[in-house]
Amino acid sequence: MIRLYTVLIVLLLVFGAAIMSLEILSSNLMSPYFGGSVYIWGSIISSFMIHLSIGYVLGGYLCKRLAKLYPLMALLAIASLWVMGIPNIHPAVGEFLSDKIMDVRYGSLAAMNVIFFIPITIMAMVSPYVIGILSIHKKASGLSAGVVLFISTLGSFLGTNATAFYMINIFSVSTIVRGIGACCFAASVIPLFMRIDRKLKNV
Amino acid sequence: MKVSGLLFLEIIFCVGLLIAQSKTVSAEAKVLYEGDSIYNHIRIDQDGEERCMLFGRYKDKRQTCINMSNPDVSIFEYTGMMFVGFLFHPDSRDVALIGLGGGYVPSVFSRNLPSVRIDSIEVDPLVYKLAQKYFSLKATPMQTFTVLDGRQYLKKTERKYDQIWVDAFNTDYIPVHLTTKEFLQLAKSRLTKNGIVVQNVHNANKLFDAQVATFRAIFSNVFVFNGKKSRNAIIVASDNPLYKPSNFKQSLKNRVKIGEINLKDEAYKYDPTLKIAKTSVLTDDYNPANFLLHQDH
Numbered sequence: 001m002i003r004l005y006t007v008l009i010v011l012l013l014v015f016g017a018a019i020m021s022l023e024i025l026s027s028n029l030m031s032p033y034f035g036g037s038v039y040i041w042g043s044i045i046s047s048f049m050i051h052l053s054i055g056y057v058l059g060g061y062l063c064k065r066l067a068k069l070y071p072l073m074a075l076l077a078i079a080s081l082w083v084m085g086i087p088n089i090h091p092a093v094g095e096f097l098s099d100k101i102m103d104v105r106y107g108s109l110a111a112m113n114v115i116f117f118i119p120i121t122i123m124a125m126v127s128p129y130v131i132g133i134l135s136i137h138k139k140a141s142g143l144s145a146g147v148v149l150f151i152s153t154l155g156s157f158l159g160t161n162a163t164a165f166y167m168i169n170i171f172s173v174s175t176i177v178r179g180i181g182a183c184c185f186a187a188s189v190i191p192l193f194m195r196i197d198r199k200l201k202n203v
Numbered sequence: 204m205k206v207s208g209l210l211f212l213e214i215i216f217c218v219g220l221l222i223a224q225s226k227t228v229s230a231e232a233k234v235l236y237e238g239d240s241i242y243n244h245i246r247i248d249q250d251g252e253e254r255c256m257l258f259g260r261y262k263d264k265r266q267t268c269i270n271m272s273n274p275d276v277s278i279f280e281y282t283g284m285m286f287v288g289f290l291f292h293p294d295s296r297d298v299a300l301i302g303l304g305g306g307y308v309p310s311v312f313s314r315n316l317p318s319v320r321i322d323s324i325e326v327d328p329l330v331y332k333l334a335q336k337y338f339s340l341k342a343t344p345m346q347t348f349t350v351l352d353g354r355q356y357l358k359k360t361e362r363k364y365d366q367i368w369v370d371a372f373n374t375d376y377i378p379v380h381l382t383t384k385e386f387l388q389l390a391k392s393r394l395t396k397n398g399i400v401v402q403n404v405h406n407a408n409k410l411f412d413a414q415v416a417t418f419r420a421i422f423s424n425v426f427v428f429n430g431k432k433s434r435n436a437i438i439v440a441s442d443n444p445l446y447k448p449s450n451f452k453q454s455l456k457n458r459v460k461i462g463e464i465n466l467k468d469e470a471y472k473y474d475p476t477l478k479i480a481k482t483s484v485l486t487d488d489y490n491p492a493n494f495l496l497h498q499d500h
Contacts, residue, residue: 104355170491
């Protein structure tokens, strides 16, 4: 029981933090190609909102269909690997799209979606998926939907501040992005070996 | 739960601040304009003959001023210092200016360097609009204005410049993508054979060392001029400068004054024994510019 809750809380915290940390870092990924204007923030925030909203719906739907945690873990592992590859793909994407699309608004919007659509959509599935799992296996669930969202948002708070205030001063952007990818990968793969879905039956 | 109590306290706190603030509006200078753009809070003040464009609200006192009866006077030291570019490249034909402000620089060009073309690039559309309205800026065949991010402009332009001037920085916030090795590489690719980059910086913080180091990573010649009255400094960089500080005497033969700016005085601000702390080069990938900016030497 405690092990299950620990896994869920770690997932919520890590992916909540990762999403916002990547959002902060995207301004560094975009500005060399599209400038540092308010337009790139418009692209960054609006594309993350789209990815989150699609992820929420998909997360809820998949959870209902599958009612198990391991498919989520597998998807999260894919998203994490994608994140680790972002430092390799983003210069090519930025260069190509800023040459093809003259308007920096649509150029940066396109770049944000190419780079982040898959990982952020998958990461956004965590909260609704966890809420769904808990409601399917509810007997004595200590985590209400509100507490799940609280934990994930707390993670987002930590990710935002740690990145913007401290990490960006110490590490290169590509190091931070790869580090986030590695943490996310660990958080999604380790529970696969913990037979977490068996624990669910005892909830 | 005491949440309602906290909310109530916060409302009281905000109302108190509002009342306190309404009493502290100063009445020294006449306010000609006050408003917000997507980037800045901008105010235009007139104090005697001096008309200023002020950015930010309280802490950030960045401003650009013009003396209305003698608009050639450089009210701030650094604006005059940037003209040292004409010691390195006296017969410049094309200059790009990134960061317009109140438009002091193009106005000096229009009166004193009529044969030099200057393309000004400003990211904030309201700054350009206000510079036209309150600082009588006008587009002419020799003076163009583009509202765009400076790096984007350089990337897209097909022009080459004898001098690229960069003056796009706040006192408390730096657009990081205009400080990097990659940016300087791009600027260098838009220079003519003997072209130079002239950048206005502050020499009181650790960012200065990092900026000099970054220039040195891209250009074979980097010169620094330190303000005498201010902590402003000018970095001049070139791969093949026509003149160097050692033969400024020759370039001064062509021209000593540009309006009220005396190039001889500015030349003395060259620092031949510049020492910078060991530091890393700023890149698009690793750039703690805004962190270094707030660290004093």
